[in-house]
Amino acid sequence: MRSGVKVAVVGGVFAVVVGGVGYGAYNVLDGLGDSGVGGGTDSKATSSEVRTGPVTEDEIADTSEKFLAAWAKGDAAAAAQLTNNEGDAGPALTGFSESAHVTQAVITPGRATGSTVPYTVKATVSYGGKTKPWSYASKLTVVRGLTTGHALVDWAPSVIHPDLDKGESLETGESKTASIEAVDRNGEVLSKEKYPSLGGILDELREKYGQKAGGTTGIETWINNANADGADQTLLTLVEGKPGRVPTTLDAKVQAAAETAVKKYDKSSVAAVEPSTGAIRAIAGNPAGGFESARFAAVAPGSTMKIVTAAMIIQNGLGSANSPVQCPSDVTWLGVPFHNLDNFSMPHPTLKTAFARSCNTAFIKAIGPLDQKDKADTALVDEASQYFGIGRNWQAGVKTFDGDVPASQGAETAASYIGQGKIRMNPLNMASITATAVNGRFLQPYIVPKELDGRTFATAAPLPGGVSAQLKQMLRYTANSGEGTATQAMASVRGDKGGKTGSAEIDGHATSDSWFTGFSNDLAAAALVQSGGHGGTAAGPVVAEVLRAGP
Known part of the structure; x- marks a missing residue:
């Protein structure tokens, strides 16, 4: 130039x-x-020579x-x-x-x-x-x-x-929706300027609750969303409308930590949920203003899914946290080989130690008896939906993708047990799964109180007796023992804590996606770093920073 x-x-x-x-x-x-x-x-073309x-x-x-x-x-x-x-x-x-x-x-x-x-x-x-x-x-x-x-x-x-995308346009005029002042759980005002990851959420809250909250319109410049049911994005405010107050479950302190944490990695996202209530305490992504992976991503979650698989093993009488399992370097399911990372094996593992080391083969071999009962293809589907609330049409107050664990066949069934195959999750889903494991029952994540508009929350059956205690035992061991893959990432986190790493191979990507989910006291969080590699290396530090800001 x-x-x-x-x-x-x-x-x-x-x-x-x-x-x-x-x-x-x-x-x-x-x-x-x-x-x-x-x-x-x-x-x-105006010339024969191009x-x-x-x-x-x-x-x-x-x-x-x-x-x-x-x-x-x-x-x-x-x-x-x-x-x-x-x-x-x-x-x-x-x-x-x-x-x-x-x-x-x-x-x-x-x-x-x-x-x-x-x-x-x-x-x-x-x-x-x-x-x-x-x-x-x-x-x-x-x-x-x-x-x-x-x-x-x-x-x-x-x-x-x-920020303009295909099918979208710029417009200036009297705003189509009433202004809002969204506040966190303690009444602190949440703005796009201070918390840039919340831009899309604040626009959606305004679209949905501005008028209900008593706000009035102003004069603005905005992007007309390409989707008929999508929220427009305000770019400039010439005249402020009177804002209506919209309470949220977000925690400004935890949100600030999430905003800082995701900046360490490109294409990263994190969500934090309170296990005792289901309240969403933070949700952030990098780049801010881009695709909101924390609530909309639909990608394989890797070994973080072993939380659900472990619950399924326990509930189907195939093992318990301290029962012996087999962890060879590789295993074959219907003629398709599956391997552990670097082909490691464990001589005398229990389900807990196999979970801590993230032994893929242990979680595939343990399900073998279900194949003889014609339940192998559907057992994980039932577990994820009936007890962890996955795919149950969450009514969070903003749009979310609520996870998908479809029925599978053949080798995809084995892949699903270790979070691959057709399983699709995002950080909000995995934070909720961890919260369910800790709390003992699914409480639907939400960002605004249901009393604001009378919506009905999704529900699921509580985990049967003893299952939650065993899942927490495995999560704690993975984050506190010398052999747990989550120990290093969680070293700086205080209080009662647990975690699980995950790496998901994605077609066409040279490096796997990095996943991590964990809890500390009454806060559960999960992170995804696309093409980030091992779960403890990239996503782990993101989750740890968020948990440190919690109770």
Whole structure:
């Protein structure tokens, strides 16, 4: 990108600023018709010779500069022609001024990294006699058109704003929902600025409870959600509405710890639940504002699922925490081999020590008798649903994916016992599973009191006598003994504590997902670090930091 270049709108007239000197907008566009801007739709080749190969540094600088100039000038048609998707880019760029009501803007490009050019937008939004400055950063990528050979901006809605996704648009006006003031369990105000991971949750709470809480509307700039039942995302507030107070179960101290913990790893998420009540005390993810893995992820949980498998073994009379089991380095189920990490074996393990070392083969061999009773394919399904509340349509006050343990066949059945196969979970699900093991019965996670709207919580049967005590014994041993895989991660956690590591292999990923779940006193937490490797290495420290902030 050429240094010292700014694309600006001043008083509704757009200009390029170079070294502080302004030039008329149309002068910026002089000669564009001869530079290949026309035909930017990648469909109108004008020469028999189409340039190929990677875009050059000069092409990246030239194309990005002209695109930003046309966008800043308010010439959506010219800017769209400089992209590889004119049909989608044109309306979106037009909406920047006509729907979002941006009246002034300065777009400042940064230094290109390869073919990607970052930039900052400093804008003024005006509506109904009210104005307010608006600043954010985004980026674009320059690619070569497949048919024209021209250098073009690779179009995506995020070019306009980083939070925009396909099918979404910017709008400024009177807000569609009433304002809220969400507070934690102690009355502390929860804001997106202080707790960025809560952005989506706060938007959803506003959508659902703003009017019920007595709030009024204001004037805002927002993203219209692509889903009809999705919550719009507020980006800028020009005039505050009167907020209605919405109580939540979140704990600001625990939430702050969760926000800090997930920043240590890319694509990480964590959730914390109070076993004695089901109250959600914290939920966070990195990157904040991205896909909310803590409540929406649907991925294999690895060996953290052995909590449920252990409960199933005990309830079906196949073993107990201190009964002997077999832990060879490998085992075959219907002709398919399964191995332990690094092919380790244990000479004389119990179910508790096999759980602590995360012996896969022990948890597969122990289920063998169920196969002879035609229960092997469904036993884990029944256990997860009937006692741990998985897949029971939770009514948390915000949307959640409530886990899925489907019936399986063949080798997938064995894989499911160790948290692979078709099983799908997220940190909120696994925190709830740990909370159920500790409490002895499932209490549905929730983030706002059910009295606020009279919704009905999901229920499940309590764990039969003695099962919870044995699960807690195994969790404690895994986090406190010298051979437990959770011991190192939980070393800094105080009080009555327990934990379980997990690593889940994902197709196409060179490194497994890192999982960890644990409890300390009356707080249970679970974390996922995608492609993080061993559970105790990445997800473990995330959970430990959250638990240390608890009671």
